[in-house]
Amino acid sequence: MAGQTAISQLSAAMSDQPAPIYQRVKQAIVSQIAEGVWKPNQRVPSESELVNELGVSRMTINRALRELTSEGYLIRMQGVGTFVAESKGYTAMLEVHNIAEEIAQRGHRHSCKVIELREIKADPEQASLLGIISGNPAFHSVIVHYENELPVQLEDRLVNPQVAPDYLQQDYHSQTPYTYLMRVAPLTAGEHIVEAVLPDRQQCKLLSLESDEPCLLIRRQTWSEAKIVTCARLLYPGSRYKLLGKFKGHG
Amino acid sequence: MAGQTAISQLSAAMSDQPAPIYQRVKQAIVSQIAEGVWKPNQRVPSESELVNELGVSRMTINRALRELTSEGYLIRMQGVGTFVAESKGYTAMLEVHNIAEEIAQRGHRHSCKVIELREIKADPEQASLLGIISGNPAFHSVIVHYENELPVQLEDRLVNPQVAPDYLQQDYHSQTPYTYLMRVAPLTAGEHIVEAVLPDRQQCKLLSLESDEPCLLIRRQTWSEAKIVTCARLLYPGSRYKLLGKFKGHG
DNA sequence: AAGTGGTCTAGACCACGGT
C-alpha cells in the first residue's frame, strides 16, 4: 500500500491572497485533501519536491507540513515520507471544567460545604483505584458545591497520601480540592467516565433532590507522572447541570 | 500591569539531555512556569534576549516560543512581547464518537431499525433549531441502534433539506445518518449538550427500558459552513452506555 | 548510496505598538 506520490498541480490550489506563504501552502494542501484529490494513506510530495514545485524555501515548506502534522492532517516518517492521515472519524470533544471556575464565569457565587474530610483505611477496591496497597491509609473527602445556594455538585474524592500528604489540612472553602491537587501534583493524564444514574438516599439529601431525578455521574481518575493522585465521583443533578461542548472539524 | 521582564537564569534550567535544542528551550521555559519562577501575565524575555542568553539562533527560539504559544503556555503580541498565559484552568476533554464505529471497535455487531424517516413541516421550534423558516419542509428521522441485539441509542434527528436534499432516499442500515451527512456536508463546527434525563413512555418502549432508568441525552447541532445541517437528540440508556474520555494535561 | 524528514543557523525584511 502507501499509494503513489500525489502528482499535484498544487500550485494551482495556492491562493494569491495576501497571507503568509506557509499558511497558503497549508491551505492548498488541506484543500487537496478535502476535495479528495489526495486520499488517506496516499503519499504527499516530499519537501524538496514541494520546494521545486512551489518555489518556496524548504524551511517554509517544512513549517507548513509540520503544523499540518500536529493538526492531524498528515503523518510524517523520517526516512520514508509524508502521508495523508486517515480521516479522524467523527469524534467531537466535550470539555469538563473546574466547578468553581465555571460558576464564577457565569457570574454566580460558588460556595461549598465539607461533609467529610479524613483518613481512612483503604479497602481493596479503593486501594486499586488509587494504585496503593489495600489496608494502607488514604484520604477521603465529601464536599457539596453550591451555585447561589443551590447544590449543583456532590464531590466524593479519594486521594493518594503519598502524593498529597497535606490534603487534610487544607481549607476547601477558598480553593477546591482539585485546584489544590493540581498545584501540588501537576496533572499529566486522566480518564473520565460519564454516565447517567439515579441518586441514592444520602445523595438525594445532600443535593436536595427528589429520588427520581436523574443525575450525571463523572468518575475521574487523575495521574501525576506514574502515580494516581486522586479518584473523584462527581454527581450533578440532571435538572441543574449540563455538560456543554463545541467542536470544529476538519474531516 | 503586565509585570516586569523575567530576569532569568534560564540557562540553568536547560537540560543537557541529547534532545533538539528547541525542545530543551521549551522544557526549560515550561519548568520556569511550573515552578512559579515565571508567573501568569509576567513578561518573558524577548526573542533577542533569549538568543543572547542561550546562545541559540533566533529561528530556534522562535520555534520554541511559537509552539509553546499554540500549546497554551504563552501569549504573544506583535510589537509588545511574550507573556505567561493564565493557567488554563482544569479543563479536560471527552470524546463523542460515531455509534456504529464505536460498536465495531468493541468487536460487536451494529444494527439498526428505522422507526421514522419522512418530511415534516417545521414547527417554530424545529425551524429555529435548523435555522430555517417556520412552516418550511424539514426531514425527520428516528432510528434505534443496536449493539448485538440490545438497543443502545435512540437517534431522533432533524435535517436541513437545503443541505441534504437526498436524505430520505438513503439506506441507513449500511451507513448511519451522521456518516451520510458528514459525507455530503463536511462538518465545520458543532455543539453538544449532555445531560441526564428520565425517558418518556415511548422512549422506554423503543429502548426496552424500565421507566425509572436514567439515560444520557446528547443534543447536538452541527454546522457546515454557515448552515445548520442537522440537530440530533441521542438518548443512551445509562445502564448500557458510558462516555469515556482521556486527557493529558499541562497545568 | 540515495532520498527522506528533523534540525539549526545567520541574516534579512516586514508589521505592529509604544515612545
Place this chain on the structure above:
DNA sequence: CCGTGGTCTAGACCACTTG
C-alpha cells in the same frame, strides 16, 4: 523612532529507512 514578534531564505548537517 525603537524594540517587539512574524516571516522567509539559502545552505548546512544529521538520523533514519530503503534499495
